[in-house]
Amino acid sequence: MTDLASHSPLAPADAGWPRVSNTGFDGLVVQFADRLSEPANRAALAFRAAIARAGWSAVEETSTSLVSTYLRFDPLGVTHAAMRAEVEALLATQDWYAAALPEGRKLWRVPTVFGTDLAPQLEEAAARAGLSAEEAVRQIAETQLRVQTIGFAPGQPYLGELPPAFDIPRQTALTPQVPEGAVVVAIRQIVLFSVTTPTGWRHIGQTRFRLFRRDSDQPFVLRPGDEVLFTPISPERYATLEGTGPDGGAVAEALT
Structure with missing residues (x-):
């Protein structure tokens, strides 16, 4: 799992939020907390919207749970390592726990x-x-x-x-x-x-x-x-x- 705790105002440094995990052969999950809170839910929603705006051609599906964002990608078009690097780079761009909610609500x-x-x-x-x-x-x-x-x-x-x-x-x-x-x-x-x-x-x-x-x-x-x-x-x-x-x-x- 990726340690990106420096971007989270909610967790101590050793908590490691958000966390990026592989899911099967064609998926990644970005988890923003291990329990529901308004900032963690906000982060999940905002990050999914940011993935959509990024327009990554290899991404085939995205969804959110209460505190996580999931993306499914084409493993023939991009490797896990490359997709994960893109996700981590996007995570590092801002504080997702304080991000604006998606447009069109x-x-x-x-x-x-x-x-x-x-x-x-x-x-x-x-x-x-x-x-x-x-x-x-x-x-x-x-x-x-x-x-x-x-x-x-x-x-x-x-x-x-x-x-x-x-x-x-x-x-x-x-x-x-x-x-x-x-x-x-x-x-x-x-x-x-x-x-x-x-x-x-x-x-x-x-x-x-x-x-x-x-x-x-x-x-x-x-x-x-x-x-x-x-x-x-x-x-x-x-x-x-x-x-x-x-x-x-x-x-x-x-x-x-």
Whole structure:
């Protein structure tokens, strides 16, 4: 692994962040931390965007996780050593933990029912956070959440971070099923489900926002770096959104 800790304000010198690792015969991973933080997520997103801007002809695919950037390259066109040298040179150009987020991001405002029979674990989650249900909804609704990564199911975002009170654990048992559009919470994150699925996270809200659109030219609606605000609505308003289209009343605006 490459020791580039001098470029990281977050880690002591012996931590060695960021780290570059080979992945298989045609991939490299740049890891910016071993746990989630806003600066490490920012670095992963910004570095992926920088790779795209660099226009390296050998790079065939890039993606990000919560704190890492992955790139896949053509091993017939460039060696691991040469690709790694390019990556390390780009890493050395700036402090990625303080880098600007990628351009072209959007802010989505998503109408959401909190609690009721549609999302029955709001009270339980709020109690775990030491809050009333009303205060929990207020804090969530006022927090602009970043799409930190896409994973688990097609187009499904992990959103964060919530205030510290929401550092609550997952359940010890699975909820057998939550519907598409469910808003679930744990460990200071929200997941907005793109499919109907079991979960160990607590179901606190429900939307009509459809994130995975298999027949669209862009089947994944949200992208890493986008941001989301959940706008509380009544069950009656939620009912009127049925049949209004896959956005379910959500609206987007460009982020500068």
